[in-house]
Amino acid sequence: MVAEIIWSENAIEDRLQILDYWLQRTGNKHYSNYLNNQFDHAIEILKQLPEVGRVHEITQTRFIVKEYYLIFYEIKTPKSAFYLCLMEEEIQKY
Numbered sequence: 001m002v003a004e005i006i007w008s009e010n011a012i013e014d015r016l017q018i019l020d021y022w023l024q025r026t027g028n029k030h031y032s033n034y035l036n037n038q039f040d041h042a043i044e045i046l047k048q049l050p051e052v053g054r055v056h057e058i059t060q061t062r063f064i065v066k067e068y069y070l071i072f073y074e075i076k077t078p079k080s081a082f083y084l085c086l087m088e089e090e091i092q093k094y
Helices: 011-026 030-048 090-094
Strands: 003-007 062-066 069-077 078-087
Touching: 003 011, 011 030, 030 062, 030 069
Parallel strands: 003 078
Antiparallel strands: 062 069, 069 078
16 A cells, blocks of 8 residues: 655646646536546546556556546655656657
């Protein structure tokens, strides 16, 4: 079990940009709220089962797919992890 999540500056910025994109695209915050809850739910699962994600062949980091996004993460110690959300276009590379 992971006790602490350490978000990178890039991960925080990516998440906010994703949520803002959907707010601007839809004109309301319903989908952004839904997506934010989906990200939170995925992180809660990763806290309980940190090795559930697939290992990326090149970077050796782990990732899971949530909605149209990849959530990359690295287990630093048994008690902490680093998470990064990438935008939709990046999925085709993996």
